Amino acid sequence: MEDLELRRKAVAELGRELRSLMETVARTETPTEDLQELAGEVQRLEARFTGRRRERSEIPGVDVFPFGLRMYSPATGHGSAFAPPLEIEETEDGLVGRCALGVAHEGPPGYAHGGMSAMLLDELMGWACAAKGLPAMTIALDVRYQRPVPVEMPLLLRARVTGIEGRKITVSGSVVPEDDPQTILVAAEGRFVAPDLDRARSLFPGAKGYQN
Ligand SMILES: CCCCCCCCCCCCCCCC(=O)SCCNC(=O)CCNC(=O)[C@H](O)C(C)(C)COP(=O)(O)OP(=O)(O)OC[C@H]1O[C@@H](n2cnc3c(N)ncnc32)[C@H](O)[C@@H]1OP(=O)(O)O
Numbered sequence: 001m002e003d004l005e006l007r008r009k010a011v012a013e014l015g016r017e018l019r020s021l022m023e024t025v026a027r028t029e030t031p032t033e034d035l036q037e038l039a040g041e042v043q044r045l046e047a048r049f050t051g052r053r054r055e056r057s058e059i060p061g062v063d064v065f066p067f068g069l070r071m072y073s074p075a076t077g078h079g080s081a082f083a084p085p086l087e088i089e090e091t092e093d094g095l096v097g098r099c100a101l102g103v104a105h106e107g108p109p110g111y112a113h114g115g116m117s118a119m120l121l122d123e124l125m126g127w128a129c130a131a132k133g134l135p136a137m138t139i140a141l142d143v144r145y146q147r148p149v150p151v152e153m154p155l156l157l158r159a160r161v162t163g164i165e166g167r168k169i170t171v172s173g174s175v176v177p178e179d180d181p182q183t184i185l186v187a188a189e190g191r192f193v194a195p196d197l198d199r200a201r202s203l204f205p206g207a208k209g210y211q212n
Helices: 003-028 032-046 115-129 197-203
Strands: 087-091 094-099 137-147 153-165 168-177 184-194
Touching: 087 115, 094 115, 115 137, 115 153, 115 168, 115 184
Parallel strands: none
Antiparallel strands: 087 094, 094 153, 137 184, 153 168, 168 184
């Protein structure tokens, strides 16, 4: 079997280059004819991804599901061009995530798209459930945008489980500037449900852990 760590490293390296490319594209004022040529080059590059293509619900071989690594997650995945990626660490008071967003994640000029903040919080809050042994899905997310989130600013995200009632979990979350953690930019309250085994089996047919 191929070395898994080597493959994860390659996936992460490709992800890093793709993120850099996305940022370059979002900021470029390159002449139009060069853009047209570059589109053709990217198309030729895409054709070089040969080999088997993963089925829709198949878990990537580099992943550990549901409690671990998700290398193509648009929030945390080092293999994703779209992910900042969010780096998560467990603390005594819940989970802490760190990242900085780029111009490719912009909503209002100079500030992050609100959907990005919501996605990152949703993911971190989901991980807070998983950290309590309850991998769960979001059923409600209330996001309050108190101040705009500047791009290219180191951010600190927090998620803390505030209640567990059977399979239902409530979680609170926030986004703050890393160098000014008292200033809340975004605050969120979420409700999550850990699917029962039958539901998890039917939702995730590719997850070996849930199958008989
Ligand atoms: C095994 C899972 C792995 C998941 C991966 C983990 C990976 C490790 C972390 C990664 C982090 C990623 C974090 C991203 C999080 C997303 O983005 S998840 C994507 C967005 N969310 C969704 O698509 C969820 C859509 N909803 C559903 O599919 C179903 O509602 C669920 C969540 C599977 C629950 O279904 P179920 O297990 O059949 O639940 P059910 O028995 O009907 O209800 C249980 C209780 O919850 C309540 N409830 C259930 N659904 C709802 C609802 N939609 N609204 C209100 N109440 C509800 C019921 O009323 C019931 O309450 P009680 O009667 O007990 O008081």
